Amino acid sequence: VTTYLEPERILRLEADRVVFLDQRRLPLEEVEVSCRTAAEVADAIRTMVVRGAPAIGIAAAYGMALAAATGEDLVAADAVLRESRPTAVNLAWALDEMRADPSAGHARAIHHDEVERCRRMAAHAAGLLGPGTRALTHCNAGGLATGGYGSAVGALLAAWERDLLAHVWVDETRPLLQGARLTAWELETAGIPHAVIADSAAASRMAAGEVDVVFTGADRIARNGDTANKIGTYALAVLASHHGIPFYIVAPSSTVDHAIASGDEIPIEERDPAEVTGRFTARNPAFDVTPAALITAIVTEHGVHEPPYERSLEAAVVAA
Ligand code: MRU
Numbered sequence: 001v002t003t004y005l006e007p008e009r010i011l012r013l014e015a016d017r018v019v020f021l022d023q024r025r026l027p028l029e030e031v032e033v034s035c036r037t038a039a040e041v042a043d044a045i046r047t048m049v050v051r052g053a054p055a056i057g058i059a060a061a062y063g064m065a066l067a068a069a070t071g072e073d074l075v076a077a078d079a080v081l082r083e084s085r086p087t088a089v090n091l092a093w094a095l096d097e098m099r100a101d102p103s104a105g106h107a108r109a110i111h112h113d114e115v116e117r118c119r120r121m122a123a124h125a126a127g128l129l130g131p132g133t134r135a136l137t138h139c140n141a142g143g144l145a146t147g148g149y150g151s152a153v154g155a156l157l158a159a160w161e162r163d164l165l166a167h168v169w170v171d172e173t174r175p176l177l178q179g180a181r182l183t184a185w186e187l188e189t190a191g192i193p194h195a196v197i198a199d200s201a202a203a204s205r206m207a208a209g210e211v212d213v214v215f216t217g218a219d220r221i222a223r224n225g226d227t228a229n230k231i232g233t234y235a236l237a238v239l240a241s242h243h244g245i246p247f248y249i250v251a252p253s254s255t256v257d258h259a260i261a262s263g264d265e266i267p268i269e270e271r272d273p274a275e276v277t278g279r280f281t282a283r284n285p286a287f288d289v290t291p292a293a294l295i296t297a298i299v300t301e302h303g304v305h306e307p308p309y310e311r312s313l314e315a316a317v318v319a320a
Contacts, residue, residue, distance in 0.1 A: 272284060
């Protein structure tokens with residue numbers, strides 16, 4: 001049986017606090033951070049104590065439930081959480097969900113349902129693979145990013161459990177190293193053979209014939225299939241297309257933004273340039289948009305959505 005992180009270890013709601021496994025300190029230290037107000041939860045999201053699109057949404061849901069339980073102003077709590085990070089639509093989705101019922105039970109149900117969606121989409125994604133697959137992934141779309149099991153890394157876990165996966169190339173993911181720190185740690189925990197590579201090494205591994213498939217997660221998917229994910233994902237999709245390698249996005253339907261027609265409307269977070277270098281002037285766009293034309297298929301809990309995405313993504317709605 002594959003070992004993976006328990007959802008409650010990643011984030012959970014207690015009577016007077018939301019508790020997070022501090023993702024900034026992994027893999028060196030396993031330390032928890034407690035937040036006692038919605039503003040503190042928003043701060044944990046902003047500073048990436050918790051990160052990854054579905055996990056950010058779950059964190060916000062817990063922030064609202066905490067605010068309701070402790071008698072905070074819910075309009076203010078919603079506002080401070082909503083502006084904590086701009087790109088992942090799961091944040092707004094979870095806050096919209098919590099408006100009608102900001103209870104602890106509802107927030108926990110959102111967490112539970114996201115993990116279940118991951119398991120379902122992972123099974124669909126594993127069905128795309130043959131034996132001996134050598135996969136490449138970017139950033140961390142594992143249990144840490146989704147509150148349990150993972151989207152793209154969930155697909156790798158499901159493939160491993162079905163004996164279809166031989167090896168995973170893990171992009172280190174500059175500048176915050178979610179791949180080298182978090183994905184590698186999760187794959188090690190699961191016992192899956194892997195090697196961390198510099199982001200710029202992906203091209204030569206593909207040219208050498210050592211990559212059969214690319215799986216990444218997503219932070220927001222537009223109606224036409226354009227997909228925002230961690231900076232560097234677009235480059236990988238271009239490389240995969242050049243080398244004739246399938247490029248799959250694995251994400252829950254809570255990541256599909258049916259309100260926007262294309263990736264042009266996705267807000268791209270610019271983070272502190274000091275994350276790139278403290279010595280020189282820098283720019284730090286944290287996400288990029290991969291055009292739908294470079295995406296072989298988008299896998300949600302509903303199944304494998306193929307182009308044209310306008311039509312196939314209509315089914316990608318969160319089931320009530
Ligand atoms: O800045 P981060 O670490 O929150 O960015 C996360 C990603 O880009 C992930 O790949 C994405 O959220 C999908 S995670 C299921």
